[in-house]
Amino acid sequence: MSRYMTGLVVRTEGTPAELVELRLPEIGPGQVRVRIRAAGVCHSDLSMINGTLRPPHPLVLGHEAAGEVVEVGDHVTRAKIGDHVVLNWQPACRSCWFCEHGQPWLCSTSHGVAALENGLTLDDAPVHVTLGVGAFAEQVVVPENAVIAVPPELEFDLAALLGCAILTGTGAVRNTARVAPGESVLVIGLGGVGLSAVAAARAAGAAQVIAVDVNESKKGLAEAAGATDFVASSENLSKDIRSRTSRRGADHAIECVGRAATIRAAWRATRTGGQVTVVGMGAADDMLQLSALEIFSSARILRASVYGQADTDLEIPALARDVLDGKLALGHLITDRIGLADVPAAFDRMARGEGARSVVTL
Template sequence: MTHYVPGLVVRADGVPAAVEELRLPEIGPGQVRVRIRAAGVCHSDLSMVNGTLRPPHPLVLGHEAAGEVVETGERVSRASAGDHVVLNWQPACRSCWFCDRGEVWLCSTSSGVAALENGMTVDGEPVHVTLGVGAFAGEVVVPENAVIPVPAELDFDLAALLGCAVLTGTGAVRNTAKVAPGDSVVVIGLGGVGLSVVTAARAAGAAQVIAVDLAETKKGLAEAAGATDFVVSSDTLSKDIRARTSGRGADHAFEAVGRAATIRAAWRATRRGGRVTVVGMGAADDMVQLSALDIFSSARTLQTSVYGQADPDLEIPALARDVVAGTLNLSHLITDRITLADVPTAFDRMARGEGARSVVVL
């Protein structure tokens, strides 16, 4: 049976995304068909259309999503029809060198793929899907290892956030930086990921969490996420941070923007011997310059956190249980619930630094 669904398609660079009719591929062995119920608008999606990344076209956007399994192929044991699932945009093969070392977030078969073909077509032409998912669509067909069952009690819009923003931000704090009770933390960039870092840092026992953004309007969101301080970013940011941290700088700085300028700002805001964790994904030609002497004398560590350095199969269900139990509140992360046709407007808000997460509800 042929399935046609609406999807948000980018035809070429500079051409606005538009909702078009997509033809889903036939489901094969080891695959599942998922009806998308909610999908977050992530900064990585914006990067696909603003020139930061240069994916192939035509392209179906979206990767942070949750939905309901409607059909499974042969030899599928991970999920059944009716299951509520979060989509994993970087599923691990569990057999490559990195997976064997327990570094599933660096899996050789899934890392670094901005978009690929999966059999979906528009007007008979093959289309590419963002990060192997293409979640801004009514339904998707994905490999079995790309779905993670979660409790049915979990609302789909909150479940969607677990697949990228929340796992990335929480994992950066817990797994990569290993923030400890009493630490001081600065978070630069308060989108969905940055706000998730704020929440996770407070949950880890950080005594001080300084949230930084260009927009004064983010203060309320930062406080709802658990920030103890809010600073509007400026040329004096490092001085402002040191003034709030006994003149030393923060123990940890998290950069959730993906720009060389904010990476340098995070570096300068961190104390000697502190850690800078880059969570934002930037452009290939945006070069970060640091003094060789500064690198040596500051004794700081500069590191990245890919997908929260997490095993999604283990950590997404755990986060889902926390949300259902009421010990993890994500409601402040969603500032707009929208339709597929509203995604370009959500991109405009994101580019202006407004709000937290926009979530497409289908």
């Protein structure tokens, strides 16, 4: 087996991503080598290069992916050669305080880790991998708890989306907001995560799902996902949402952008006693301002949803079954199928708010 592969690397902060030849590490005990077959282009990858996050370099981009196990190390018990797997970029250790208290999505060994070294090298120098994965490459080496087996009948491009966009958006609705039948839901930001939240809200029985985006071309995608209303984002968003919700505001707002301005808009468009769930990951210096009086008088709940507040080992296989059973349709989420060399152009489309998910196929 070749110990070299091609990967998409950012060498230093501020430089463009480029395809380079990387030397793969030897596989160690408890590790798994996966041949990447599909990888989604996620906004978190863009955050690694646009200044929102400051990861170490050189850096292999990509984290939302699926592939086939081609090698396993000693003592591996949860994967075997030939398995089709989804990669988990925030695997739970199952032994820290958070894992033992039912919050594996906040696992102290992986939560908040932007990038790691894993033995990969470029010109004999260490290379970091995004969120411990580095999926914009032909292969990855990860610990066995970072792979989750899915049925081989599930297409790789759809399986890849389960590892981030679908799990995050669906989990925000099911696990964090806990949307109930008959409620109204506002979703702001219609990328892959936001469209997944729209679909999950309708599946949860929401009577009204109002989808919001700055790009009016997202209307068709929103309707395909199950939105009952589409609203182009504007300064009058709160007034518009209230006019559609008996003047009260939405029961739930799911913010999938990660900006103070859109969190504030979600807050204002939610009814008294409603809940705002923040899914988008924002910048450290983008400050949100709420007065002490409005926090008290509005009686609203403001929460974050990290990785869908999900136990990935349980929920990714369940989502895979839903896709195969026809309960969860994902095809509309993939608007572009591309190669590794096309990822920078996909970032440009994402920055302009175009399309839903671009998926690299290998």
